[in-house]
Amino acid sequence: MDTNLQTDEKYMRLAIIEAQKAFDSDEVPIGAVIVAGGRVIARGHNLVETLTDVTAHAEMQTITAAASAAGGKYLQNCTLYVTVEPCVMCAGAIAWSQISRVVYGAADAKRGYSRFGNGVLHPRTEVTCGVLATECEKLMTDFFAKLR
Numbered sequence: 001m002d003t004n005l006q007t008d009e010k011y012m013r014l015a016i017i018e019a020q021k022a023f024d025s026d027e028v029p030i031g032a033v034i035v036a037g038g039r040v041i042a043r044g045h046n047l048v049e050t051l052t053d054v055t056a057h058a059e060m061q062t063i064t065a066a067a068s069a070a071g072g073k074y075l076q077n078c079t080l081y082v083t084v085e086p087c088v089m090c091a092g093a094i095a096w097s098q099i100s101r102v103v104y105g106a107a108d109a110k111r112g113y114s115r116f117g118n119g120v121l122h123p124r125t126e127v128t129c130g131v132l133a134t135e136c137e138k139l140m141t142d143f144f145a146k147l148r
Contacts, residue, residue: 005131008103011035011081012132015105018045018058019083019139025050029139032058032082034066034075034099041078042066058082059090063097075099083136085112085129091120101126105136 011033018031022045031045044061048054059082067073079101086094086104091113094102102125113120121127 008081008128008131011040011079012083012103012105012136014040014043015081015083016132016135016139018043019136022046022058023139023143029143030058030082030084032062032080034062034078034080036066036070036075036078041069055089057087057090059086060093063093063099067097073097079103081131084108084140085114087111088113088116088120091116094125095120095122098122099125101128103128103131105129105131105133106140107133 014033015031018033019029020031022031023029027046027049032043033040034042042062042065044065045058047056047061059080062080063075066075066078075097078099080094080099081103083105085106085108086102102121107129109115
C-alpha cells in the first residue's frame with residue numbers, strides 16, 4: 001500500500017472517531033483533524049445543535065483549535081482531514097487560513113464546495129478526496145436513517 005495512502009487513512013480514521021462523537025450526540029456526523037509535522041494539532045466534530053450555531057461545523061471548530069495551537073491564524077503546512085466534503089462556508093475558512101492540503105472522505109453533491117467551482121479554496125491548496133469514503137458515507141446514511 002502507498003505510504004501516503006496509509007498516512008491519509010490513519011488520520012481519516014481519527015476524523016471518523018470525531019464524526020462518531022457527533023453521531024452519538026445527535027449531531028450530523030462529520031469529524032475533522034488537522035495535522036502539522038506528523039502530529040495532530042486539533043480535532044473536532046459538528047456542534048451545530050449543541051451550540052445552536054449554524055457555523056459550528058467540524059471544520060470551523062478544528063480550524064479555530066488549530067490556530068490556537070499553532071499560535072497564529074495561518075495554517076500553512078497543515079493538512080485538514082474531514083469525513084465529508086466541506087461546504088462553501090468551510091471552504092472559505094480553509095482558504096482564509098491557508099491550509100495547504102485538504103483530505104476528505106465522502107463527497108457531498110448537494111452542499112459540497114466543489115459544486116460552486118474550484119475557485120473557492122486557496123489556489124495552492126491540494127485536495128485529495130475519497131479516502132475511506134465508504135466508512136464516511138455509512139455514518140451519514142446511518143444518521144439520516146435514524147432520523148426517519
